[in-house]
Amino acid sequence: MSYDAIILGAGGAGLLAAATAGAAGARVLLLDHADKPGKKILISGGGRCNFTNLGTAAECFLSENPHFAKSALSRYSQWDFLALVEAHGIVWHEKTLGQLFCDGSARQIVAMLLEECRRGGVEIRLSTPVGEIGHADGRFHVAGAEAPQLVIATGGPSIPKMGATGLAYQIARRFGLDVVTPRPALVPFTLGEADMLFRTISGVSCPSVARVGDVAFEEATLFTHRGLSGPAILQVSSYWSPGQPVSLNVLADAAGKLREARRRMPRAHLKAALAEHLPTRLAEALASRIGIARELGNVADAELDRAAGILSALTFHPTGTEGFAKAEVTAGGISTAGLSSKTMAARAVPGLYAIGEAVDVTGWLGGYNFQWAWSSGVAAGRAIAARRG
Structure with missing residues (x-):
């Protein structure tokens, strides 16, 4: 069967690309090996889909x-x-830092995209393996269908339990496109034995500024039984x-707070001073790491400043990350x-996106x-329709 475009992958990008092209009159076939469309959308945002961010910029x-x-x-x-x-x-609501979520369910976003595809006359085939992709005489041949345009929208290998694979890279290489080495991003870190003290406070979180090199994010950090997680950690993991x-x-x-604590409660120990600002279990772990056992009234300025330095730059050396299994996305x-950048089309292969x-x-x-899924999908969808004309 012949189409104007075949789109591989019924995730967010593929669905909106198909709907956009279909709305402009293109005959589109959307293929996915999964049995349901938009699987990543459905699990995102705790089931409510953090569908965009008001602060989006390049x-x-x-x-x-x-x-x-x-x-x-x-x-x-x-x-x-x-x-x-x-x-x-x-109906939607804004959480912190410009994040927008559905009031109801992520299913609403999938239903919206499917309705847009229906309006555009998009044919959707699920549970359909891609198999071999043929390319001859300016036409692509996939799963018994053919078209002059083919869109790679199969995502990356993050969250393989959802059916994610590296298929996109295989197809890209098949057509001579380079691939930047994929790596897990927005992913927790694992810690080794040297940091066992902090692995023992699994479940404790606190506000923090996490830093990798020159990159820093101010959000919560979560200590886990394997290492470090939470929004601040996930953010910097992409740069690690x-x-x-x-x-x-x-x-x-930290220096000001510790000196104030020494003035107010000279007979207290460091753990008590830290517990005024941090979860008790974290305060205990930090006090143990810093190693000041005397009453605060007997601690000199230099020692308090050393403690403050540790609290301001508590340093870990991750043994790695939890990998693609726990990565929210793929970098590379x-x-x-x-x-x-305008159409998402491959420069050297006419009709490939x-x-x-x-x-x-x-x-x-x-x-x-x-x-990015929405924006890149619309860019390709518009280009498909324009090329068809």
Whole structure:
């Protein structure tokens, strides 16, 4: 059967690309090996889908080409997607840092995208393995169908239990596109025996500023039985390279707070002073790490300043991350060097496109990666329709 475009992957990017092209008159086939569309959407945001972020801007994304995302993001912004959400009557709310969630369920976003596909006459085939992809005479042949245009929207290998694979990279290489080495992003760190003290306080979280190199994020850190997690950690994990230390500032103005505690309660110990600002179990672990056993009244300024330095830059040396199994997204992917930033089309292969997580564009935590899916999907969908004409 013949179509104007075949889109591989019924995730967020693939669904909106299909709907966009279909709405403009293109005959589109959307294929996915999964038995349901939008699986990652359904589990996102605790089941309520953090579908975009009001603060979306190109600087919130990682890529070997930091300018690549600008075009797509500006031509289909967070405000455009929000308008679509509201047009479908989906009630939403803003959480911290510009994050937008459905009041109801993530199922509403999937239903919205499927309705948009229905309106555009998109044919959706699920539980359909891609198999071999043929390419001859300017046409792509996939799963018994053919089209002059093919879109790679199969995502990356993060969360393999949801059916995620590295198929996008296999297809890209098949057509001569370079792939930036994929790695887990927005992922917890694992710690070794040297940091066992903090692994024993599993479940404790606190506000912090997490830092890797020159990159820092101020959000919560969660101590786990394996290492470190929480929003601040997930954010910096995207910038981390093996061997790099990770530091946490767990107490703002630590020096001032410790000196004030010494003045107010000279007979107290460090643990008590820390417990005024931090969870008790964390205060105990930090006091043990710092190692001041005397009453605060007997602690000199220099020693308090040393303690403050530790609290301001509590340093860990992760043994690694929890890998693709726990990574929310994949960093790296199909190199942007071979793609048009306006259309997401491969420069060297007419009719081939790559969108969403499959591409070397990775957003911060908080709805940014969904916005990239929407923006890149619309860019490709518009280009498909224009090329058809």
